[in-house]
Amino acid sequence: MAKEISVLFFISKHNFHLRNKSKLGFLKRANCTRCSFPLQRGTFLRLLFALPLATFVGKQYVLGRPEGVNRPDLLPKEKRAVIDLEHFLTSGQLKSLEHQIEDLERRSGYKLRVLTQRYPDTPGLAIKDYWQLDSHSVVMVADFFGNTGNLLKFNVGSHLDELLPPRYWSLLSSKYGNKFFVEQYGEDRAILDAADNIFSCILQKGCASP
Numbered sequence: 001m002a003k004e005i006s007v008l009f010f011i012s013k014h015n016f017h018l019r020n021k022s023k024l025g026f027l028k029r030a031n032c033t034r035c036s037f038p039l040q041r042g043t044f045l046r047l048l049f050a051l052p053l054a055t056f057v058g059k060q061y062v063l064g065r066p067e068g069v070n071r072p073d074l075l076p077k078e079k080r081a082v083i084d085l086e087h088f089l090t091s092g093q094l095k096s097l098e099h100q101i102e103d104l105e106r107r108s109g110y111k112l113r114v115l116t117q118r119y120p121d122t123p124g125l126a127i128k129d130y131w132q133l134d135s136h137s138v139v140m141v142a143d144f145f146g147n148t149g150n151l152l153k154f155n156v157g158s159h160l161d162e163l164l165p166p167r168y169w170s171l172l173s174s175k176y177g178n179k180f181f182v183e184q185y186g187e188d189r190a191i192l193d194a195a196d197n198i199f200s201c202i203l204q205k206g207c208a209s210p
Helices: 041-050 091-108 126-131 166-177 179-185 187-203
Strands: 006-011 014-019 029-031 038-040 055-057 060-062 082-084 111-116 137-142 152-156
Touching (some): 091 111, 152 166, 152 187, 166 179, 179 187
Parallel strands (some): 111 137
Antiparallel strands (some): 006 014
16 A cells, blocks of 8 residues: 555535545544644544545545435434444344443443444434434444445544554454454454454453454
């Protein structure tokens, strides 16, 4: 992979350029090249939901079609912590995972949310309000995006940085989301094993690697 890549977002008639992939992992601040105000990391992460194919795994970004997707019709009417559009999980697995997520949130204040999808059939921007995502949230997205990378991608709130550094999420995706693991054990095992690792690391107050 080339040492330098460019990710271009069109933001209110401003072009936002990020260069040098070593800086693309978890940005604290980044500047818009046509305006004086700094773009906060929270704003940057929100854009990842507006552009559903612009997802990150550690320091790797994939930029897809530039238009946003907002499809609340794909979301269940009742609030669910796991939205399995691709039916990777059995009903028993889904129920168990949701119970674990509830337990994690009660014990730590951090919340994990899981979405399986096949782009472009994605709720996209709609999941922000549906899940009320904040700086204590992490979203696991299971989608191969046309076999362009690992199955698992993560959008991570800023308050998780102290517990789980950027390297952790990159290694987690590579460990459980790579195609060899998925082919051998299945999408369900990749999701559940990654979730178990997240639960364990948050409850033990941090991990340097999975």
